[in-house]
Ligand SMILES: Cc1ncc(Cn2c(C)c(CCOP(=O)(O)OP(=O)(O)O)sc2=O)c(N)n1
């Protein structure tokens with residue numbers, strides 16, 4: 001007779017989930033007892049790190065990831081990271097240990113009070129099984145829910161005495177289950193969209209992270225070349241849906257209601273695929289669409305479709321829908337868009353400008369490098385100067401929650417050992433989950449962290465100017481030595497003040513095959 005713990009590990013095995021990302025407390029120990037040889041436990045020193053690593057791993061591998069947190073306190077620490085995972089449709093099965101089933105209602109020490117409420121609304125499903133025998137069924141349901149489009153995190157709270165109970169023999173039926181959801185556009189919808197595209201004189205495509213998540217960037221290129229249309233990445237996109245040096249690519253769409261309408265005012269058809277309409281940032285009054293423009297929205301997420309403020313939406317899985325469009329639209333006879341002007345080389349000043357850092361990094365990085373961005377005031381320059389040419393080459397915090405990039409970089413590098421991962425992060429953002437450096441060192445995950453040290457919360461200074469706030473006492477973050485912090489966590493560290501120093505540090509880090517942190521002093525408010 002299998003225990004609930006053994007039945008659960010069998011379900012994880014049958015779903016090819018043999019890594020557990022976690023940080024344990026006493027409630028989780030029975031789940032980890034006699035830890036199976038064929039599983040790996042990846043320890044993060046704080047739960048935002050744990051969930052961030054799992055998020056990066058799940059996004060870069062396309063596989064569901066199992067997270068194991070400690071009761072309410074652990075779940076609470078992970079909520080910021082969960083907001084990012086929710087917005088990036090990351091398939092995370094977040095489990096948390098609950099107190100002993102016999103005394104939960106008494107609320108003893110380490111109780112996860114009203115456990116299923118805590119992670120809402122940032123999970124697709126949240127459950128605490130009513131009996132120990134339900135646990136394997138709940139874990140199986142959690143995996144298939146997380147993996148069905150739109151993918152997303154789920155939460156299961158498990159009382160710690162459940163794991164040693166006997167599982168139902170018939171729970172073995174869960175091991176062979178496959179749940180597949182691959183929804184294409186029905187014929188009528190496809191016909192309607194194809195007609196609108198045929199009638200359009202000047203279409204534009206806005207692409208989002210779900211294009212990259214569904215491995216459809218190459219289809220996006222074929223579609224853009226067939227339609228001869230410009231392509232923008234959706235505002236604040238957390239992944240790169242299109243090669244950013246392609247002649248059709250025009251950059252990151254702006255993020256104000258009115259500014260977006262102005263930016264797209266020349267177009268009579270706006271085709272949005274794999275992104276919400278839209279992830280606005282600073283509020284601006286104005287029209288959601290340019291006059292006389294029609295918006296067509298194809299998304300895998302029914303909530304994105306329902307909440308959009310304008311346009312017509314179709315819910316379908318991204319790759320199947322794009323293949324149908326590619327097959328059914330007519331080739332346009334207009335001219336192909338021109339390449340964007342190449343960015344000018346910025347004069348070498350000391351300290352380096354971000355542009356100089358990015359040009360140097362782009363030169364030193366291998367072609368299929370992966371960049372994880374959390375240098376919030378330099379995102380535009382990054383999109384201008386780094387190469388996001390291949391699938392899965394760029395990641396960013398989908399809910400804008402800082403503390404994503406360092407752990408996600410570790411998870412992405414674990415998922416993609418064949419590609420070099422660079423985390424490019426501000427000196428402010430570096431403090432939100434810096435404990436990820438320890439996990440990189442301990443598990444020898446050779447990610448390279450580049451800290452852009454301008455001594456200030458640069459993006460907040462920009463936002464303050466937009467909102468006409470003036471100065472506030474919470475802008476500057478001077479006097480942090482990230483090399484000492486990195487060395488304290490067991491990581492090799494370098495400083496770089498000039499391009500040649502940055503090149504040398506990157507080369508040394510890559511030759512070592514070990515993780516490294518490079519602190520780069522860059523131009524900022526304190527200069
Ligand atoms: C968890 C969390 N806390 C605070 C913020 C607010 N915030 C903060 C504090 C930013 C400044 C980041 O500064 P940085 O040094 O990392 O990068 P830049 O100097 O390039 O802006 S950007 C931003 O949205 C946030 N997004 N997420």
Ligand SMILES: [Ca+2]
Pocket residue numbers: 426427428452453454455456457458
């Ligand atoms: Ca900064």
